[in-house]
Structure formats: C-alpha cells, structure tokens
Amino acid sequence: MKPTVHDIAAHAGVSLATVDRVLNGRAGVRPAMKAKVEAAVEALGFVRDVAAANLAKGRVYNFVFILPANNNSFMQNLRLEVQAAAERGARERMSIVLRDVPAFDPAALVAALDRVLEEGLDGVAFVAVDAPEVRAAADRLVEAGIAVVTLVSDLSASRRTHFAGIDNSAAGRTAGTLMGRFLGARPGLVLPLAGSLMVRDHRERLEGFTAVMGERFGARAILPVLEGRDDPAETERLVTQAIAEHQGIAGIYSAGAGNRGLIHALSMLSREARPVVILHELTPATREALSQELIDAVLNQDAGHEVRSALRVLKARADGDAVIAAQERIRIDIFLKDNLP
Amino acid sequence: MKPTVHDIAAHAGVSLATVDRVLNGRAGVRPAMKAKVEAAVEALGFVRDVAAANLAKGRVYNFVFILPANNNSFMQNLRLEVQAAAERGARERMSIVLRDVPAFDPAALVAALDRVLEEGLDGVAFVAVDAPEVRAAADRLVEAGIAVVTLVSDLSASRRTHFAGIDNSAAGRTAGTLMGRFLGARPGLVLPLAGSLMVRDHRERLEGFTAVMGERFGARAILPVLEGRDDPAETERLVTQAIAEHQGIAGIYSAGAGNRGLIHALSMLSREARPVVILHELTPATREALSQELIDAVLNQDAGHEVRSALRVLKARADGDAVIAAQERIRIDIFLKDNLP
DNA sequence: ATGCTCCTGATTTACGTACCTCAAGATCTG
DNA sequence: CAGATCTTGAGGTACGTAAATCAGGAGCAT
Numbered sequence: 001m002k003p004t005v006h007d008i009a010a011h012a013g014v015s016l017a018t019v020d021r022v023l024n025g026r027a028g029v030r031p032a033m034k035a036k037v038e039a040a041v042e043a044l045g046f047v048r049d050v051a052a053a054n055l056a057k058g059r060v061y062n063f064v065f066i067l068p069a070n071n072n073s074f075m076q077n078l079r080l081e082v083q084a085a086a087e088r089g090a091r092e093r094m095s096i097v098l099r100d101v102p103a104f105d106p107a108a109l110v111a112a113l114d115r116v117l118e119e120g121l122d123g124v125a126f127v128a129v130d131a132p133e134v135r136a137a138a139d140r141l142v143e144a145g146i147a148v149v150t151l152v153s154d155l156s157a158s159r160r161t162h163f164a165g166i167d168n169s170a171a172g173r174t175a176g177t178l179m180g181r182f183l184g185a186r187p188g189l190v191l192p193l194a195g196s197l198m199v200r201d202h203r204e205r206l207e208g209f210t211a212v213m214g215e216r217f218g219a220r221a222i223l224p225v226l227e228g229r230d231d232p233a234e235t236e237r238l239v240t241q242a243i244a245e246h247q248g249i250a251g252i253y254s255a256g257a258g259n260r261g262l263i264h265a266l267s268m269l270s271r272e273a274r275p276v277v278i279l280h281e282l283t284p285a286t287r288e289a290l291s292q293e294l295i296d297a298v299l300n301q302d303a304g305h306e307v308r309s310a311l312r313v314l315k316a317r318a319d320g321d322a323v324i325a326a327q328e329r330i331r332i333d334i335f336l337k338d339n340l341p
Numbered sequence: 342m343k344p345t346v347h348d349i350a351a352h353a354g355v356s357l358a359t360v361d362r363v364l365n366g367r368a369g370v371r372p373a374m375k376a377k378v379e380a381a382v383e384a385l386g387f388v389r390d391v392a393a394a395n396l397a398k399g400r401v402y403n404f405v406f407i408l409p410a411n412n413n414s415f416m417q418n419l420r421l422e423v424q425a426a427a428e429r430g431a432r433e434r435m436s437i438v439l440r441d442v443p444a445f446d447p448a449a450l451v452a453a454l455d456r457v458l459e460e461g462l463d464g465v466a467f468v469a470v471d472a473p474e475v476r477a478a479a480d481r482l483v484e485a486g487i488a489v490v491t492l493v494s495d496l497s498a499s500r501r502t503h504f505a506g507i508d509n510s511a512a513g514r515t516a517g518t519l520m521g522r523f524l525g526a527r528p529g530l531v532l533p534l535a536g537s538l539m540v541r542d543h544r545e546r547l548e549g550f551t552a553v554m555g556e557r558f559g560a561r562a563i564l565p566v567l568e569g570r571d572d573p574a575e576t577e578r579l580v581t582q583a584i585a586e587h588q589g590i591a592g593i594y595s596a597g598a599g600n601r602g603l604i605h606a607l608s609m610l611s612r613e614a615r616p617v618v619i620l621h622e623l624t625p626a627t628r629e630a631l632s633q634e635l636i637d638a639v640l641n642q643d644a645g646h647e648v649r650s651a652l653r654v655l656k657a658r659a660d661g662d663a664v665i666a667a668q669e670r671i672r673i674d675i676f677l678k679d680n681l682p
Numbered sequence: 683a684t685g686c687t688c689c690t691g692a693t694t695t696a697c698g699t700a701c702c703t704c705a706a707g708a709t710c711t712g
Numbered sequence: 713c714a715g716a717t718c719t720t721g722a723g724g725t726a727c728g729t730a731a732a733t734c735a736g737g738a739g740c741a742t
Contacts, residue, residue, distance in 0.1 A: 002431070020729080049729070170680045327645065334680075336518045361701075365701090389699075395699090396698080397699040399700095399728095
C-alpha cells in the first residue's frame, strides 16, 4: 500500500504533528528532526494524496479571468472556453469568474487587477495590454502572493508567473517562411496587417514576419503595416483601399483579428488577382475561407488549451506544485485546407 | 457553498442513508423516494465530490500501458513519457504500469491484453497491431467493462473506448500540399518513402499524400514507393540509389522512420541539387536537419500529449465521466525551421 | 534557580463520501 | 390479522491529510 503520513511518523520515530510541520513547511522544527522526516519520506517514497489534502483543507480556489470586451470570434471563443472551464471547475473546488474590461485600455485593466488584489483571490489570468502601469499592477499582485498568468498576449519585463500563449515571434517567422515559399517566383508586394501595434502579440508577429522576409526572401518589397483595430469593417476598408492603390499586391499577412473584413475584400477579387494570404486564428469565417481557397494558411492558437493551461498553472502555483513545462507550451497550429480539424 | 449529500438529504426530506442508496444505485428504495432524491440533486445542482468519494472508497486506478519493444527514437520517447506520467500519477491514486511486448507480434499483444483481463485492472492503453485476434481481445476487455485506449496506431472496427493518435490520412494530405506548394514551378519527380506498406499508419499517410498530389498538383510525376523498413542504413541505400538513377528528383516525402539514413544521403548533395524534403517525427536528428535546412518540414505527433490524453480518457472512463473531445484530439504539429520548440 | 522561549508529542476535529449495522416503520401475503 | 418482507432512519466508522490545542521538556539568559 501507499505510505501515509502515519507511516512516515512511525518510520522517522517522530509524532504526526512533526511530520505535518515538515511537510507543510511550518515553523518550529529543529533541523535534525526535519532531516529525519525527510529521510523517511525519501525511504518510503511518500507522496501526498492531493485529494485527501484538498478535502482536509476545504480549499476553494478563487480565480478570475479578465478578458477584453472585444466581439471578434477569437475573443468570443476564448470567453466560451473560460465559461466551460468554470463549469467543470466547480467539481474540482474551483471558483472561476469571468470579467470584461474595455479593449486596449490600460487604465481599465489596472483597475480590474487592483480589484483582484483587494479581494485577495488566489490567481488571475488576463490578456495583457503591454503598458508600464499594467506591469506595475501585475507586479503588485505577484508581490502579494497571487498567481498571475498572462493569456494570449504577454507583459514585457513583468514578474508574472506564467504566459499562456504562443511564441508570437516564432509565429510571425513561420508566417514569413510560408509566405516566401508559397509566393515562390511570383512577383509583387506584401501587405502586413495588424489590430494594433500597442499589443505585444501583434507587434511580435510582425517583427518575426518582416525579419524572415528580409533574411530569406530579401528581394520582396513589404508595404507599411496597416492597423485595423481588430475591427472587420475598418480592416475591409483598409485592405480594399490598399489593393486599389498598389496594383501589385501578391501577399497579405494579417497578424491581428477582424479577418472577416479581409476575407470579404478578398472575395471581391478574381481568382487570378488573389494574393497569397496567411492569417491568424481559426474561426468559422477563416475556416470557410480556407476550405474555399480564399486564403492559404491559418496559424492558430487553441483558446481551449490556453485556458486549461492557464488554469493548471494557477492551480499548481496556488498549491506550490511544479508545472509540466512541455505540457504548458502552447503550440502554433498551422492549418492548411487538408488538416482542418 | 457547494451542496453536499447532507444538503440533499435535508432538501429531499429523507435520511442520508437513502440518499446514499440512490446515488450509488443500491437496492431497496421505493420509486417515490428515489424521485424525491433525484429532484433534490437537480434542484441544488449537486455534483459528487470525486476526491472525497475516492478517498472514502480507497479507490486506486490500475492502468497498464503496453508498448512495442522497439528502440526507435519515437518509441523511446513514448516510453519516457509513460514513465513520467506514472510518477505523477502516484499522487492521484493512479498505479501506472508499463509493459513491453515484441513489436508487430499479434499473439504477444493478445496475451498481454488477456493478462489485463485476468487481473481485472481498470484500463489499458496500447499501440495496436491491426489484426483480427487483437481486435477480439480488445473487445473482450471492453465487454468486461475495462477502458481500452489505442495509442499512436488504431485498431479498425473494434469497440475500443478511444484512439489517442493523429489522423494519418490528414497528415499525408498536409504533407502533399506543402510539397506541392514548396516545389512551385520547380520541375522534377517526387519520391515517396515508407517503412513498410504493411503498417497502417504509413499506408494511410501515403494514400493521403498521393491523393493530394494527384488532385491539386496533377502535372507532377510520382515515383513508386520505396520501403526502407524503418532502417536508417537501408533507407540511405535506397535513397542514394534512387537519386543516382533518376536525375530529376525534386521532392522526397518520408512517411516512416529511419530518417537518419535519409538525412545522411541528403547531406551528400550540393545545395542546389537538394530536393524539398518533408518527413515525420521530430527527433534530435530531424530537428538538426531542419535547422540546417537539409529538410523543409517535419510533421509531428506529440508523444507526451498522447500519453496524457490516454490517461485522462482512461480515468474519465473509470469514473464514468465525459471527456472533453476537443482536448483529446491529437494534433498534427507542423514544424518549420522557424517554429521549432 | 527562575522565568522565558522554542521545540515536540499527543490528541482531537474536520473535510465529503462510502458503506456498514441495527432497529423500527411500512407494506405486502395469505 | 399475524407474520414475513421490504423500506427507511439513525448512527457509526473509515479514508488520508490539515490544522488546532495543550502539556511538558529542552535550552537559554538573567
């Protein structure tokens, strides 16, 4: 049978109370005693039964997810995944609350983070706006012992516990390679799009993209970045205008959201005039566009995985456990027409 | 607070014992009482605390992983992942045992499965050899209420609980699209490789690959499949010979293992003569080749994810819980030089 | 030696569920 | 209506850990 704390106490020749003090890092144990207990744990291969421990603690994990009140498909989906996780979380003693803040608004985000600090919850996951005041707010939370996970978009130079999202620079580089190779010898310009250069994920993607285009497909000219604020209508307007203005657009890379507008603009073009298009996030609209060959590749981050990963990290952090690094690496899914799920 | 069995009893106006009888399907409860309890469960949104229940039952999950005694990189890695999962599983009352059977040996696999049946364990995960007698053995286990998960390679027409592995046909199609687009207008033949066409994974990949090449890149000539038996030396010999024989090989798709031999053959070619190469499984050798641009893309299945997914399904099945389908879909990772983890 | 702090043991209660026993009430059988 | 059988209530113990209390011993400074 699996050894219990009682076995440890017996083997170490100390009382249950002392074992408890050592295992839970409580004060009031001489080093000699501590060593005896640790030796017994080692010798018997004791592992704490987390189910029993949580039962005894009557612990409830209080977590908050703060998401931008953005109605693009990706954020909607992310919201659904958080809600699904909240439902499942109930049976594992997790209370998961979802809060909205205005998009791209550092002050609102700071207010939401400070509220978490006041309430003294166990952990928070949020989509970062990369601003100094947000970083300061996040660091205050960490200082207070609250687990802080950034979701989708990271916060530079902060002390956040973990980032649950993809390596956006690698994603941009991957998009660059696919663009360069799919274009091959076809002449023409490349147009990059973003939601906003204020969020770190879009900025990093574009940096990776342009770096690879420069390094490996240097002859290709790249237009200045257009910012569509993740809004379909604005994005469509910008793209339509750019296509009209520059006659030879051969490739479009969209690093942000609001791609319904882009897709609609593409559908107006003749098949021959259609550029190679690579964009992010698998949504009903982009899936449809991919299977109809309006676009060529979709780079995706799985919102469900990100939410579940963030939760695992928050829980592990609250329990003082280690995380499985490989499991928490969020992968960049590359979807072509052929491997749509 | 979350409702407990006591709350149910109070709300239904019955005793704890009756609630217990209803919840655990014990006999001796009149339909009227049963309905009252069920109504209370519904009304209060009661969900059984699995941790407490397992603690009370003293339940231990007994799972077995049966892997082929094959020493290629992928299987070695799979074995390591199972061992890591076994260590972590201990703290969640899971006993995970790893057993080897000779590779591609239906009789040995059947014996191992029958042993699981005799021992009355809770679940088994195994790499299937696709044979009728294996299917029959798997069905016997399912019949006995034991959870059965196939890993990496599936078992056709069986009643297995779940398959933890990738869609190999989609993987082959994806390879085909990448090959066609990477080649672009470059002239030349395409050479497909496999370990053996007797193995179902390889066969499905090649079918998907050739289907896409035919549908969308029809002008491209494809050579007959070479079978390297997953052996590096044999693969190298075949590839070297094929390159010498047909002067214009522009692309190589390797659906199987033994890719070290292929990579060595590629390293002998001049940069200009080097074909577009797409192959499977990220190993130290293929990773190195990718970063040195000896090969162009690697399709990968994440062994760690497969093992963890199999375990989640086994546990959910043993508890009678539902699985999160989206979480258990094993994805086809596409690695370029730019998004290597 | 006195009072003080620090360390340790012994013991108890609690968490939510499972499962057991025993007694008594309800319902059925003839 | 008596007896048998089924259903229900009441109460307990157990699982493995956490966390608290209290008493007393060791060690220290004064």
